[in-house]
Each structure stands twice: as structure tokens, then as C-alpha cells.
Amino acid sequence: MTEKVVPLTDLEIASKATMKAIWExxxxxxxxxxxxxxxxxxxAKIDVSKLPRDSANGKVVLVTAISPTPAGEGKSTVTVGLADALSKLGKKTMIALREPSLGPVxxxxxxxxxxxxxxxxxxxxINLHFNGDIHAITTAxxxxxxxxxxxxxxxxxLQIDPRRITWKRVLDMNDRALRNITIGLGGPTQGVPRQDGFDITVASEIMAIFCLAISLDDLKERISRIVIGYTYSKEAVTVSDLGVQGALALLLKEAFKPNLVQTIEGTPALIHGGPFANIAHGCNSLIATNTARSLADIVVTEAGFGSDLGAEKFMNIKARQGGFAPNAVVLVATVRALKMHGGVPKGKLAGENVEAVMNGMENLAKHIETILAFxxxxxxxxxxxITDSPAELEAIMEWCKTNKVRIALTDVWEHGGEGGVALAQxxxxxxxxPNNFAPLYRVEQSVSDxxxxxxxxxxGGxxxxxxxxALKNLQEIEKNGWDMLPICMAKTQYSFSDNPKLIGRPEGFAITVREIIPKLGAGFLVCLTGDIMTMPGLPKTPAALNMDIDSEGNAIGLM
Structure with a gap:
């Protein structure tokens, strides 16, 4: 009887890899x-002020995905494997990724x-604290x-109305118990009692600013524009009114330098900043992306969740503010995820089901339409x-061929860069x-438009x-002249709609915007939809239950 081979975990593979010194x-x-x-x-941290003043001309490849499912898509895995494959083909390539938040980890x-x-x-x-950037943002x-x-x-x-303070505290952890709290209790020496709450750090406006600022001066100026609340006469109060933008920028001085690491195959990677894409704009820092563009011929980056969230915000917010265009977009899909969008429960994904795959293709088709719209x-x-059948794979390949969509079978999880060569080509x-990239709207349009x-x-709503x-918020935004800003939609990642249960390609739905929050420092308006939370909660069985550390300090159960 042949003994079944158990594949190594991601952590085991990583621990067996031989890394090069960061100097190399x-x-x-x-x-x-x-x-x-x-x-x-x-x-290492990279002091960009000491880099050659070359123009940032590297071409940008954006990796996005279909609507995520519990079956998994592997967007970050494809991002890394594609960069390694491009390096194998002799192209000077760098990766630009977001930093992991401890909440999801x-x-x-x-x-x-x-x-x-x-x-x-x-x-x-990288997954646990990294170089302390997210902690610095939490502290600021x-x-x-x-x-x-x-x-x-x-x-x-400043006559700030304690009932109208909009700034919240943050924590880099999913902790639903902190969504709404009361502070300042205990008498006159303990502060002024008021209602408050916590967001997760990666939803903070400081994080968004950190990822869109292009210099320390820009960072400080953006922080100064943050609206923290309103006076008794309903006038906006900003950080500049408090006069503390310099102190907050000082706390971020070291964190603002991009982080250099490497792939298993030695491709340089800059990992910096980490806003969520279902709450914030979901892209790594602009300073890291532009640094990579100045050093490499090709920069492979990713945006969170599907093209309806991270990629849309990459196009309409990051690329617009950064003054560059994505030169190509990679859309990651899996047989397993397409079967779920086709109606198959997670527990029954192992068996061949070409019909379900084809039913799920409507989700892929909409994401393709979205990218083409830009x-x-x-x-x-x-x-x-490994569970994909040849018939399922062939059905997807044939659909793409019929619809004149480029496609490449990718196997980077098992084979690294070699498994991504077809995609790289x-x-x-x-x-x-050439492409005709353009954002989908002009900032001069009305917020509703x-x-x-x-x-x-x-x-597709x-x-x-x-x-x-939301209408009350909109009236206030227009009165203050804040309506000429891009839009950052806060929406569930699981559906094109604001209902996470409507998977596949729902039609005829309306999106409900329940609140609009001005983020003047980040330079966008956040529209909260559905029941999206800015402080997530932990699941019934958190990943933390599988984690441990041995007597020699080695991590256990981290993926």
C-alpha cells in the first residue's frame, strides 16, 4: 500500500527556504x-531620499481577482509567482505588496x-508585527x-462638541467588543465623559494617508486636513486647528520608509502599508510603488479582494493620485471559487462539476467587463x-478562447516562478x-453621479x-465644498451587491449608502454600504487556535 504524501504547509515551505542577506x-x-x-x-527599511533621482518609469502590472469565496483564489500567491516568473524570463522585476494586518492573520x-x-x-x-509600521500608525x-x-x-x-467627535481610536485586531465604548468616566480628574469607539487600524484615515502620501511634507500636510469632529456651531475641526500634525508625522517618520524583503526565489519585494479594500482603498503605499517603478522595469502589485473593490479603487483613487496608469491587469480565478459562484457548497467542491463551473463564469465575466471599462x-x-479536473480546466480555457480573453494556466503554488511562465508571457x-486607461468618473461630478x-x-447594479x-452627510459635505473628491466605497467583498449572500452575478439590485464620511487627508469620501463594519469581529473558530510556538521560538500553525 502506497503511503499518502502529505504536502508541506506554507510555513514549512518558508522555513526550509534559504534566504539571501538583505544586502544582496x-x-x-x-x-x-x-x-x-x-x-x-x-x-530592511529603504531611505528613499538616498536613492538615485531616476524617473519612475517602470510598467505596473495590477493583480486582482474574482469575488472572493471561502474556497480561495490565491491572489497574493499569483502576484509573487508572476514576479518570479518575469525574473526567470530576464526582466528586472520588483513586487509591491500590502503589509498583513493581525486582525485577519x-x-x-x-x-x-x-x-x-x-x-x-x-x-x-512579515505576518507578525513586521517592522512595526502598523503599530506606528496605531500609535499616531x-x-x-x-x-x-x-x-x-x-x-x-476650540469649542469642540463632544457629541460630534468623529475620530475614533484603533487597534490592529478584530475586536467587536470595542466598536462602541464610553470613556472619561470616574469624575472631573478622569477626563470628559463621551461616547467613543474603535476601528481596526487598517481602516484608519492615518493608514490611508500613509499609503497615498508621496513625501514627509505631503504626509504632514494631509494629516493636518483630517476632520476630527465639529464645534457646537457645527463647524468642522481639523488636526491643523489642534496644531499637532507635526507630532503625528514625527511618530510615522521611520514607518514611512518602505520595507525591503525577498521571495523564495530572490525577487526583491517592497511591502508597505495595508489598508483594507472593503473599508478603505486596499492598496499598498504609493511611495513604495513609485520607488519600485524607479528601480525596476516591471512592478507587480495587487489590490485587495476582487476587481469591484481593490482594483476599482486602485484605478479611481491610487492611480489618479499617483499620476500613473496600470499597464496590464491580471485577474485571478480558480475552479473551486467558480464552482461556489455556480451554487456548489464549500463541502462539495472536490468532485468534478463542469456545469457549476460554467454557471460561475458569470462572475468572472463581470470582472472582465469591469477591467475593460477602465x-x-x-x-x-x-x-x-490539485482537485481541479482536466474537464473543468478545459471548460474555462475554452470559454476564454471563445470570448477572446487572454488566459494562462498557473501553478505557482507548487512550482514557484516556473509555474507562472505562461502567465508571464x-x-x-x-x-x-497600448491601452486607453482612464478613471470611470471625473471628480468634478456630483457625489451621487x-x-x-x-x-x-x-x-452591475x-x-x-x-x-x-447619508443625505444629511451629503448636505454637510456639499456645504463645506468637499464634494469634489473621489469615492471610496465600503462594501462587502463577497458580492457585487451590498448583500454578501448574493454571489455569482446578481442583477437588478440597488446599493444602499447609509453614511458618507469625509476623509480630507486621504482625499476621498467613504460611502458605507449595507452592514459593513469598520471594526470586524473574530470568527467562531479563529486561526489563532491553530497557532503556537515551540521551545526554540519557531512559529507553528501560521498558515
């Missing part, structure tokens, strides 16, 4: 020694460093909260799982073609319903 990776990327600030042997999603033989390393350190955010409450306690010279051509990365052919454009062109609260 920096040299490969063309980063001079004086710009490298090592954090141990295998991680300890909760349900797990780590964010790729998987199998397409990972960035050191995997466990909560320092502002402390300074606001101290201002109230010390006489409230004037960019996609290539589908069919991320192979498709991407290279796209990079040689901009939201309607996203709902109809990206989600019929229209938008604004609640009374």
Missing part, C-alpha cells in the same frame, strides 16, 4: 548601500505573504485621540488546485500593447439609495 537583495534591486537600513539579516483570512513556493520571506515575521492615530480628549479636559478652547486589457490567471505581450457610476459600471443619514 538590495544590490540586485539597484539600491545603494547608504539607502539600506537593515532590520536584522533579511529585512489571527482571525479567518490568515497571512498575506503568498503560499507554497510563491511566497515572500521571512513569512512569519491614538495619540490624536488622546490629544483631542486632553483638549476637552483642558478647557476646550480601458485596460486583462489576462486571466487560472490558479490551479501573456503579461509581457500585453505590456507591449460618482457613486452611481461605480454601482452601475462596476457592480440598477442604482443607489441614500438613507436619510
Amino acid at each position: 537583495i538590495a544590490e540586485k534591486a539597484g539600491i545603494p548601500e547608504e539607502a539600506v537600513e537593515p532590520y536584522g539579516r533579511f529585512k 489571527m482571525g479567518m483570512k490568515g497571512g498575506a505573504t503568498g503560499g507554497g513556493y510563491a511566497q515572500v520571506l521571512p513569512m512569519e515575521e 492615530n491614538n495619540a490624536l485621540s488622546a490629544l483631542i480628549d486632553n483638549h476637552l479636559h483642558q478647557g476646550n478652547a 480601458g485596460v486589457k486583462p489576462v486571466v490567471a487560472l490558479n490551479r488546485f 501573456e503579461v509581457l505581450s500585453l505590456l507591449n500593447e 460618482k457613486v452611481g457610476s461605480i454601482v452601475q459600471k462596476v457592480y 440598477s442604482g443607489v439609495v441614500f438613507t436619510d443619514q
